[in-house]
Amino acid sequence: MRVPTATHTERDWLIHEIAPDFEIEDVWEIPAGLTPETFPLAVQDLAAGDPSDSPSAVSRFLFAVRWWLGRVFSWDDAGRGTDGRVASLAERLPADLRATAPEAGPASPFTPLYLTDDEYATELANATVHGVLHLSIAPGEQGYVTRMAVLVRPNGRAGRFYMALIKPFRYAFVYPPLVRQFSAQWSRHGEA
Structure with missing residues (x-):
């Protein structure tokens, strides 16, 4: 279920120090019953997963469209991400947090930054x-x-337009099935 942004901003998360120039786009609560002991197991599941491998056919279709558009418009080409256009947030991490997160799976487009007891x-x-x-x-x-919170820093007007364009699709077809998937997957680790 989507929750107010304040549920994220009111806590003293490390991410606020690491990414103060990012906007909080979305915050979702995931009924999973995780605890400090089971949180790392959920993180391993997330890191190893593929966001385009959702049980939702609509979500899979939208991810496929996004990856296709990325190829057509060269959005994901080398030099367009943390390998050129922007510096990785890993450069902002304290030394003791580097290499604390599990490696991402081969199908994941994400680069893990850090893992603590609660984030x-x-x-x-x-x-x-x-x-x-x-x-x-x-x-x-x-x-x-x-x-789960999503923080973004759009790339200029085109990035803002893109984020505004996909917002209704995220709320209707991407996040709800993703939250259900995470809830079902992670509940086996938790108390729910």
């Missing part, structure tokens, strides 16, 4: 946007609450 961040950059997927757990009224 994980991974980044993606291309010609349209530099984005961060932030996963966290925090004490709640009934155990721990798992949240």
Whole structure:
């Protein structure tokens, strides 16, 4: 379920220090029952996964369209991401956090940044946007609450236009099935 941005900003997450120039695009709560002991297992699942391998046919189709558009418009070409257009946020990490996150799977377009006891961040950059997927757990009224936040820094007007254009598709067809997938997958680790 989508939750207010304040649920992310009110906590003193490390990502706020690492990416203060990024905008919080979305925050979602994932009913998974994760704990500090099971959080790393969920992170391993996420890092090893492929975002275009959703159980949702619509979501898979939208990811396929996005990757096709990336090829047509060269959005994902070499030099368009953290290998040229922007510096990786890994350069902003304290030395003790480097190499704390599990390696990404071969199909993942994300580059893991860091893992702590209660947060994980991974980044993606291309010609349209530099984005961060932030996963966290925090004490709640009934155990721990798992949240996923998406932070972005669009690349100019074209990046802002692209983000505005895909917003309704993200809310209707990408995030809801993704949250359901994560909830089902991670609940086997948690208490839910």
